Amino acid sequence: MEENMKKRLELLKRQLKQREHEKYVAYEKERLISEHIDFTRYYRFADRGETDRINSFLNGLPVRCLRPDFSKLLIEHRSQSIDDLLQYDKEDIWICCLCGSIELINLFSFGKMSSFIHDFEYWYDLSDYLLLLFNNFIDFIYIDDNGEIVKSKIERCLK
Numbered sequence: 001m002e003e004n005m006k007k008r009l010e011l012l013k014r015q016l017k018q019r020e021h022e023k024y025v026a027y028e029k030e031r032l033i034s035e036h037i038d039f040t041r042y043y044r045f046a047d048r049g050e051t052d053r054i055n056s057f058l059n060g061l062p063v064r065c066l067r068p069d070f071s072k073l074l075i076e077h078r079s080q081s082i083d084d085l086l087q088y089d090k091e092d093i094w095i096c097c098l099c100g101s102i103e104l105i106n107l108f109s110f111g112k113m114s115s116f117i118h119d120f121e122y123w124y125d126l127s128d129y130l131l132l133l134f135n136n137f138i139d140f141i142y143i144d145d146n147g148e149i150v151k152s153k154i155e156r157c158l159k
Contacts, residue, residue, distance in 0.1 A: 042115040046108040079149040089114040092135040097127035
């Protein structure tokens, strides 16, 4: 009987933890939407399958201190200006915040690069480290806390 009570207590703890996590995720979503007046017009959040794909991509990146380790990636382009991203303005991207609350880090927003460029200050205020993942799940752009912009590809990982 005592063993059943322990299992039941563990189940209740897991359920409570899951509800708390869902509450914090809902809070972060609401915060993103409310702080950006046109969020729902220009962006949407990733669904479960898309989130799994994005997390697989992120887990495949060589990372050092929350940043992609570019010593193991080929750098295609470096820039100090957000205006350099205008060449990709029609591309669909996933916006990944690499710092902030766990819930913010696990929320991925989808939109056009042109919307991101227009709202750059908003996104940069949310997270010091941003990763823009192109819809092909190969190309990405990393923006660090100094505003440096680096374009690379995951498939070109050096061994």
